[in-house]
Amino acid sequence: MTKTLVPLFLLLSQFLTGVHSTAQPTLKSAYKDYFPVGVAVAPRNLTGPEAELIVQQFNSVTPENAMKMGPIHPEENRYYWQDADAIVDFAQKNGLKVRGHTLCWHSQTPRWFFTDANGQQVSREVLLARLRQHITDVVTRYKGKIYAWDVVNEAVPDGGESIYRNSKFYEIIGEDYIEKAFEYAHAADPAAKLFYNDYNTENKVKRDKIFQIVKKLKEKGVPIHGVGLQGHWALDEPSEQELEESIRKFADLGLDVQITELDVSVYPKEHEARPKKPTDDGVLTEEMIRKQTAQYKMIFDTFRKHKGAITGVTFWNVSDKATWLDNFPVRGRKDYPLLFDQNYQPKPAFWQVVKF
Numbered sequence: 001m002t003k004t005l006v007p008l009f010l011l012l013s014q015f016l017t018g019v020h021s022t023a024q025p026t027l028k029s030a031y032k033d034y035f036p037v038g039v040a041v042a043p044r045n046l047t048g049p050e051a052e053l054i055v056q057q058f059n060s061v062t063p064e065n066a067m068k069m070g071p072i073h074p075e076e077n078r079y080y081w082q083d084a085d086a087i088v089d090f091a092q093k094n095g096l097k098v099r100g101h102t103l104c105w106h107s108q109t110p111r112w113f114f115t116d117a118n119g120q121q122v123s124r125e126v127l128l129a130r131l132r133q134h135i136t137d138v139v140t141r142y143k144g145k146i147y148a149w150d151v152v153n154e155a156v157p158d159g160g161e162s163i164y165r166n167s168k169f170y171e172i173i174g175e176d177y178i179e180k181a182f183e184y185a186h187a188a189d190p191a192a193k194l195f196y197n198d199y200n201t202e203n204k205v206k207r208d209k210i211f212q213i214v215k216k217l218k219e220k221g222v223p224i225h226g227v228g229l230q231g232h233w234a235l236d237e238p239s240e241q242e243l244e245e246s247i248r249k250f251a252d253l254g255l256d257v258q259i260t261e262l263d264v265s266v267y268p269k270e271h272e273a274r275p276k277k278p279t280d281d282g283v284l285t286e287e288m289i290r291k292q293t294a295q296y297k298m299i300f301d302t303f304r305k306h307k308g309a310i311t312g313v314t315f316w317n318v319s320d321k322a323t324w325l326d327n328f329p330v331r332g333r334k335d336y337p338l339l340f341d342q343n344y345q346p347k348p349a350f351w352q353v354v355k356f
């Protein structure tokens with residue numbers, strides 16, 4: 001009797017005095033029963049305080065640039081593997097998952113891809129052969145180490161009637177470049193989960209266009225497993241209804257949904273780049289912090305509500321120290337879109353996200 005009572009008493013008193021645990025929740029501990037929480041990284045993030053923060057908080061990484069077509073395949077017969085290898089090695093050493101990003105995208109694509117030795121545009125056959133070679137080489141190199149790939153990125157335009165962006169891939173190959181890319185990736189690593197990835201996916205018109213494309217791919221038996229909602233959001237968008245509609249619509253097709261590039265700008269959303277104005281002073285105000293905290297709360301409340309449908313959430317950059325939004329849509333205007341501040345400390349939004 002006393003044998004069991006003593007430890008119980010001890011436990012209780014420790015609990016009441018708060019001695020039992022000084023451990024604070026982390027992103028990965030808070031969401032362990034929901035989905036992996038990832039972060040986009042560059043090789044410079046893999047040492048020092050950022051590396052510590054990555055290992056402490058996250059259980060997945062995405063190379064921010066290192067696996068894009070331009071950086072990894074700068075010339076026809078030359079790959080540059082060093083940065084991508086470093087990220088995959090870091091992940092393996094620290095037990096992190098890796099999302100690959102991205103196998104086919106109209107942007108950051110090297111010019112040689114579309115032209116022959118005389119500078120002429122290549123034929124459909126040549127471009128398909130190059131796409132196949134590229135995807136096969138990259139996916140094979142990391143086979144078994146990358147659990148999910150963004151296969152095609154941003155194939156849908158924001159405006160206009162067409163559901164396909166008029167990219168070089170579309171112009172030269174036709175709409176079936178998308179299914180080919182998925183087939184090549186699946187052949188190279190049949191175990192990898194394959195995603196279509198895009199931004200502005202909460203806009204009704206764009207969401208419906210993407211829906212048409214992925215539905216058609218599913219019906220044709222193309223090996224697509226999920227849709228990536230990039231999640232480059234802001235204080236004023238998306239609304240809860242818009243976000244829920246996107247998650248439901250794609251999940252109802254039997255596809256995994258991942259948030260692949262999450263950040264919440266402290267400025268109202270602007271979709272086009274524009275010059276800096278004198279009022280763009282980059283000062284973080286109390287009001288911005290309050291609104292950002294509320295927006296992050298809404299977003300993660302919604303993610304948890306759709307447990308099961310959402311199979312991953314990845315932040316786009318580690319902390320407010322450096323984010324691509326410092327230069328977009330306004331070059332040189334500081335933004336503060338992440339959960340950790342410029343000194344890597346958790347922000348009010350972080351606590352809203354982990355305490356529920």
Ligand code: GLA
Pocket residue numbers: 064101153199230261324
């Ligand atoms: C898009 C791409 C990402 C990245 C961001 C900006 O969302 O998918 O790879 O380039 O733009 O950083």
